[in-house]
Amino acid sequence: MGAVVALSDLVDARQVxxxxxxxxxxxxxxxxxxxxxxxxxxxxxxxxxxxxxxxPLDGVGELRLVLPTLARLTRGQRPVVVIAPPYVPSAMGWRQQGLRMGQVHFVRAPETDVLWAAEQCLRSGACSAVLLWPRRADDRALRRLQVAAADGQALGFVFRDRQHLGNSSPAPLRLELVARPVPAIWVRKCRGGNPPAQPVPFPATVH
Incomplete structure (x- = not known):
């Protein structure tokens, strides 16, 4: 068996x-x-x-988190696509947040087709952002969405129950919204850096 050499010694000797x-x-x-x-x-x-x-459940501010981005994107040439939301968004409320609703398209789809529809929209290159709420999406399905977003140069926002937090995910960014004791955002994963040790406050309004 060869001698054990400290890695630091190899680095210092410029052998590694x-x-x-x-x-x-x-x-x-x-x-x-x-x-x-x-x-x-x-x-x-x-x-x-x-x-x-x-x-933890639908309607805890997840749309409020992304509306500033959507408002900015709807001022561009490519539309935003919202696929099978669990509740009917308020068009008036979205307009008040600065969205141009003519650039927002809602897609009705059964649960079995949500992931397929999102993948097609992301990959098309015609959409600036795609929002979806899949009830069942494994690692492979999320990886397909990630590849499609890269191909189509689009943003994908996947809203899921926090019970999936323990599962691996290819998404470059994972955020967890919490409502108690105070509304906050935990960064659970961020490509290119370490998640902060403390949550980010989530104010009633986002600017």
């Missing part, structure tokens, strides 16, 4: 190449919540990627 991780460049997809952008490696949503938003 030591690489350096390249910093993740800031993107151009701010969340609209400055405190959240400040702790994310890309200073916002990862470009052309899927972001997974986990929550």
């Amino acid at each position: 190449w030591r690489g350096r991780a390249q910093p993740i460049p800031a993107g151009d997809q701010p969340t609209g919540l400055g405190a959240l952008d400040a702790v994310l490696p890309t200073a916002g949503w990862p470009d052309a990627s899927v972001s997974e938003i986990l929550m």
